[in-house]
Amino acid sequence: xxxxxxxxxxxxxxxxxxxxxxxxxxxxxxxxxxxxxxxxxxxxxxxxxxxxxxxxxxxxxxxxxxxxxxxxxxxxxxxxxxxxxxxxxxxxxxxxxxxxxxxxxxxxxxxxxxxxxxxxxxxxxxxxxxxxxxxxxxxxxxxxxxxxxxxxxxxxxxxxxxxxxxxxxxxxxxxxxxxxxxxxxxxxxxxxxxxxxxxxxxxxxxxxxxxxxxxxxxxxxxxxxxxxxxxxxxxxxxxxxxxxxxxxxxxxxxxxxxxxxxxxxxxxxxxxxxxxxxxxxxxxxxxxxxxxxxxxxxxxxxxxxxxxxxxxxxxxxxxxxxxxxxxxxxxxxxxxxxxxxxxxxxxxxx
Amino acid sequence: xxxxxxxxxxxxxxxxxxxxxxxxxxxxxxxxxxxxxxxxxxxxxxxxxxxxxxxxxxxxxxxxxxxxxxxxxxxxxxxxxxxxxxxxxxxxxxxxxxxxxxxxxxxxxxxxxxxxxxxxxxxxxxxxxxxxxxxxxxxxxxxxxxxxxxxxxxxxxxxxxxxxxxxxxxxxxxxxxxxxxxxxxxxxxxxxxxxxxxxxxxxxxxxxxxxxxxxxxxxxxxxxxxxxxxxxxxxxxxxxxxxxxxxxxxxxxxxxxxxxxxxxxxxxxxxxxxxxxxxxxxxxxxxxxxxxxxxxxxxxxxxxxxxxxxxxxxxxxxxxxxxxxxxxxxxxxxxxxxxxxxxxxxxxxx
Numbered sequence: 001x002x003x004x005x006x007x008x009x010x011x012x013x014x015x016x017x018x019x020x021x022x023x024x025x026x027x028x029x030x031x032x033x034x035x036x037x038x039x040x041x042x043x044x045x046x047x048x049x050x051x052x053x054x055x056x057x058x059x060x061x062x063x064x065x066x067x068x069x070x071x072x073x074x075x076x077x078x079x080x081x082x083x084x085x086x087x088x089x090x091x092x093x094x095x096x097x098x099x100x101x102x103x104x105x106x107x108x109x110x111x112x113x114x115x116x117x118x119x120x121x122x123x124x125x126x127x128x129x130x131x132x133x134x135x136x137x138x139x140x141x142x143x144x145x146x147x148x149x150x151x152x153x154x155x156x157x158x159x160x161x162x163x164x165x166x167x168x169x170x171x172x173x174x175x176x177x178x179x180x181x182x183x184x185x186x187x188x189x190x191x192x193x194x195x196x197x198x199x200x201x202x203x204x205x206x207x208x209x210x211x212x213x214x215x216x217x218x219x220x221x222x223x224x225x226x227x228x229x230x231x232x233x234x235x236x237x238x239x240x241x242x243x244x245x246x247x248x249x250x251x252x253x254x255x256x257x258x259x260x261x262x263x264x265x266x267x268x269x270x271x272x273x274x275x276x277x278x279x280x281x282x283x284x285x286x287x288x289x290x291x292x293x294x295x296x297x298x299x300x301x302x303x304x305x306x307x308x309x310x311x312x313x314x315x316x317x318x319x320x321x322x323x324x325x326x327x328x329x330x331x332x333x334x335x336x337x338x339x340x341x342x343x344x345x346x347x348x349x350x
Numbered sequence: 351x352x353x354x355x356x357x358x359x360x361x362x363x364x365x366x367x368x369x370x371x372x373x374x375x376x377x378x379x380x381x382x383x384x385x386x387x388x389x390x391x392x393x394x395x396x397x398x399x400x401x402x403x404x405x406x407x408x409x410x411x412x413x414x415x416x417x418x419x420x421x422x423x424x425x426x427x428x429x430x431x432x433x434x435x436x437x438x439x440x441x442x443x444x445x446x447x448x449x450x451x452x453x454x455x456x457x458x459x460x461x462x463x464x465x466x467x468x469x470x471x472x473x474x475x476x477x478x479x480x481x482x483x484x485x486x487x488x489x490x491x492x493x494x495x496x497x498x499x500x501x502x503x504x505x506x507x508x509x510x511x512x513x514x515x516x517x518x519x520x521x522x523x524x525x526x527x528x529x530x531x532x533x534x535x536x537x538x539x540x541x542x543x544x545x546x547x548x549x550x551x552x553x554x555x556x557x558x559x560x561x562x563x564x565x566x567x568x569x570x571x572x573x574x575x576x577x578x579x580x581x582x583x584x585x586x587x588x589x590x591x592x593x594x595x596x597x598x599x600x601x602x603x604x605x606x607x608x609x610x611x612x613x614x615x616x617x618x619x620x621x622x623x624x625x626x627x628x629x630x631x632x633x634x635x636x637x638x639x640x641x642x643x644x645x646x647x648x649x650x651x652x653x654x655x656x657x658x659x660x661x662x663x664x665x666x667x668x669x670x671x672x673x674x675x676x677x678x679x680x681x682x683x684x685x686x687x688x689x690x691x692x693x694x695x696x697x698x699x700x
Contacts, residue, residue: 044405061494
């Protein structure tokens with residue numbers, strides 16, 4: 001945390017093409033029969049073998065999505081790929097290739113970019129994804145990472161956001177709110193460090209929530225497990241903005257309402273304890289925190305038995321008719337309507 | 351030029367999802383059987399009908415690739431799509447879909463983004479490309495546009511950078527150096543305007559070079575014409591960085607050398623005259639200017655007859671064996687080796 005690289009090679013002297021050649025050497029191809037042509041031409045060439053192509057893109061901006069004071073470049077590279085893999089999981093598609101575009105200023109050295117790409121390669125290895133292209137350019141100030149992911153799926157395998165029906169059960173993988181609490185811990189420690197540079201940050205006891213923030217994983221295993229169990233979700237989305245926002249997406253696109261049960265929310269004890277210390281309501285962290293990259297999906301009620309043994313999924317509510325709206329059923333039995341969030345990153349600048 | 355919008359809707363109040371819905375309404379789909387699912391889910395779904403998918407991405411950064419003082423947002427949107435279409439033309443692939451990611455600060459209003467997307471829609475209409483997804487996020491300062499384009503091609507139709515052989519003819523479409531000279535004119539007029547805000551910029555007599563900079567086109571028609579003529583290029587690249595840089599790419603990847611003839615370079619009279627006024631060598635502008643988005647390609651010598659009638663292509667040199675190197679044959683008959691350029695945008699910050 002808060003440390004610089006020891007050796008430094010200037011990117012400007014290396015040249016863009018030198019850098020691209022340097023990058024190409026560390027790229028490993030997992031799908032040689034599908035990733036026909038990777039880095040080094042005007043475009044990549046893919047053979048999707050007659051399946052459908054599924055494609056998604058995400059942009060990460062310094063100062064908005066990450067703070068280099070506490071997001072190590074290796075973790076950032078890893079996360080940038082993972083959030084894209086997560087989008088394809090949310091379609092029940094199989095991730096295959098990524099294109100990585102970055103804009104960097106000259107405060108970044110070759111060694112710094114190597115760390116960033118090392119993290120991307122780790123994620124590519126973990127999720128068996130091929131890096132097949134991208135763009136590398138200068139920026140006047142911050143680092144911007146834009147990743148496009150491509151995958152494949154059989155038509156009947158795809159899960160959209162619009163297939164939920166009233167009485168379907170709402171399920172979520174893993175636990176919620178941890179990534180947000182991890183960010184609060186990191187920001188607190190950064191503040192302490194800036195005020196007292198002699199004090200090293202003490203992150204012990206916060207490992208889980210910090211890892212949720214810095215090194216999230218995509219729920220690829222859940223997707224494979226659901227297929228194995230013969231459970232086909234009726235709608236699905238990944239949780240990047242927060243449970244409430246994603247639930248609203250499923251309901252709006254499916255034309256349903258939803259009752260969410262506060263007492264069913266999966267919240268890790270560390271998330272719960274740290275939230276309380278920060279004076280935050282753990283339920284609000286789960287609803288609005290975001291960046292957990294868990295999967296939120298609906299299943300038909302009679303699929304519940306198939307899923308019950310699969311322990312890392314919680315049933316947190318059920319879909320209702322549209323007129324009933326989207327409501328949080330509190331521990332005390334009250335019903336609170338859930339409404340749309342604003343565009344936080346832009347609002348906070350106003 | 352240098353003017354603001356009259357009405358202003360804040361993006362922060364609209365919300366990201368409000369903005370995405372707003373965007374979706376202006377999207378027109380040209381390939382309904384291939385673009386199965388567009389904006390509004392975790393990913394787009396494409397049916398490539400058993401052909402190969404071809405995919406490329408380009409990132410444009412404010413202050414590096416464009417200056418909003420003289421790049422109107424509508425033109426910028428148009429250009430951002432065109433440079434991606436140009437990459438697919440350079441593969442001899444057919445462009446089909448784009449994903450558009452942008453990072454914007456709150457100095458941009460809804461009306462400003464509408465102009466940007468209006469330009470993109472114009473280009474999508476012109477080149478029959480579907481906007482199927484993207485990401486919209488905040489930035490702390492400048493505007494960043496990252497576009498990924500997808501297309502299709504039959505395997506035997508694709509043209510890579512590595513297929514040129516000695517004796518192949520080197521061809522270029524249109525004319526060279528104009529975009530660079532257009533930029534010089536715009537920067538001069540900006541400087542005059544900043545020093546004397548009362549003086550309106552006088553761009554008359556510079557229309558052609560300014561259009562080359564602000565509203566380039568991709569050489570889609572040339573690609574279709576070459577197919578019609580039965581001419582299959584042996585290697586191809588589009589000119590984004592400059593003739594010398596792109597020639598070096600073709601030669602390095604094909605394992606050839608090249609002789610380029612200065613007296614064959616297609617240079618528009620307006621480019622030539624303005625270059626002289628700026629004290630610049632028109633040949634250097636053609637070699638190093640960049641952003642012309644013309645196609646540079648090689649053909650077998652016996653294809654020359656088929657191409658001869660096609661007036662918008664110039665034969666500017668021929669490939670040689672690798673040991674001969676890449677050389678400019680000057681008007682006076684001298685031979686000057688062409689060497690690699692640095693990463694200008696990063697170097698200029700040092």
